Amino acid sequence: MSSRKNRLLVVAVAIVGLVAVAYFAYTGFRAPAGAKTTAGPAGGAAAPGAARPGPPGGFPLPVETVRVEASELVVDATAVGSLRSNESVVLRPEIAGRIASINFKDGAAVSKGALLVALDAATQSAELDQARASLALAQANYQRTQDLFAKKFVSGQALDNTQAALKVQEAAVALAQARLDKTRLRAPFSGVVGIRNISVGDYVKEGQELVNLEDIATLKVDFRLPEAYLGQLRPGQRLEVSSDALPGQVFTAVLDAIDPLVEASGRAISLRASLSNGERLLRPGMFVRVRLIFERRTDVLLIPEQALVPDSKAPFVYRVVDGQAKRAPVSTGLRRAARVEIVEGLKAGDEIVTAGQLKLRDGAPVRAVGEDAESAGQGK
Structure with missing residues (x-):
């Protein structure tokens, strides 16, 4: 008898538990009292399972937007x-010698042909004087030989010999003058000299760097x-x-x-x-x-790169039309300074979404917010 009572008690507890579970399930899925139902096409309640745009509760999603503007695009x-x-040279002497004078200041501007460095030229000057003296003697001999040849006192061979001697002396003078010129280093063009590492009295070798000259x-x-x-x-x-x-x-x-x-x-x-x-x-x-x-290029439509959403077929952006996000496929061109050229798909004045695209779908309600609104929301 006692065993039968226990079984009846267990069955009764189980039935009560099932009833409680059914009640809580019913009240959980039931619409709260006083809640507004969405009207259907005929003014009645919306059919079960009907799609609702936007996030739960029908609230618009906050997004950041900008206006598409036509601007100038520089292709560069x-x-x-x-x-x-423009011209650069390092002055080097062609002959060895001792520096006699330096005629410039470090970092100063000089003109073309200006004497910059002079080497000791005593030997070269003496050789030039000797060559000039020999040239003067050769010229006198040639003049006298011409006079004698005109009077037929000397042969033509004698005249040719004196003329050849004259040319030899002229060449000797030119050679001595060239040797003397090599002791004078002049600016080959106008420019600015650098910083020298030489002083008067230094002995320099052939090809030694003296100073640079820059135009x-x-x-x-x-x-x-x-x-x-x-x-x-x-x-x-x-x-x-x-x-x-x-x-x-x-x-x-x-x-x-x-x-x-x-x-x-x-x-x-x-x-x-x-x-x-x-x-x-x-x-x-x-x-x-x-x-x-x-x-x-002028009147080019440029949008921020972050507004572009990649896609397997073609990139697109979200346009904001009457508070809803509309998907708009676009054709792009050049990219410059974090902006993209839009060749086709948008026009000047369109409002597009630049942040918050990942939560959007075509036709979703949106609400444009700015940095001030975001800052206020974060602070709150």
Whole structure:
């Protein structure tokens, strides 16, 4: 009897538990009292399972947007280069000797032909005087021989001998003068001399470096570009040159030469441009940044790169139309400074989404927010 009562008790507890589970399941899936139902096409309740746009609860998603604007697009190429002197030379003596005088100051500007360094020329001057004296004697002998030949007192051979002797002495004078000139080192062009490491009285050997001379009124800009730009390069094109040493200043250069040989190792083209440096702000050997402008386009549609959503078929953006996100496939062009050229798919004035695209789908309700709204939301 007791065993039967226990079984009935267990069955009763099980039935009560099943009823409780059924009740909680019913109340959990039931719409709360007073909740508004979505009206259907005929004004009744929406059919079960009907799609609801947007996030749960129908709230619009916050996104960042911008307006598409037409602007100017510059088609250019950038590179790094080095500055070189228009003319550069290191003065070296052709003969050995002792320095007699130095006629310049370190870092000073000199004119073409100016005497910079003079070597001791006592021996060369004496040789030149000797050659000139011999030349004067040869000229006198030749003049007398001409007079005697005219009176038929000497033969034609005698006249030829004196004439040859005269030419020999003339050559001797020219040779002595050349030796004397080699003791005078003059500026081959106008420029600025460097810092010397010699002094008066030093004995220098043949080919020893004395001082450098640089023409920096005009500078050469040497740089390289990939071979893909070869078809767009033309002598005479304008360049913009800037240096980290002079921030904010841009100098204009002109493309002068294109190397006919493409470097096989880097597939690059060597280029040289000329740059006016009248104020001497730039110096040879400086590192510079070069910008070569090929074309300027106007009324080009540019959008931020982050607005573009990649896709296997074609990239697209989300346009904001009447508070909803509309998917718009686009055709892109050049990319410049984190912006993309839109060739087809948008027009000026369209509002597009730049942040928050990952949570969107076509037709989803959206709400544009700015940095101020985001900051306020974060602070709250």
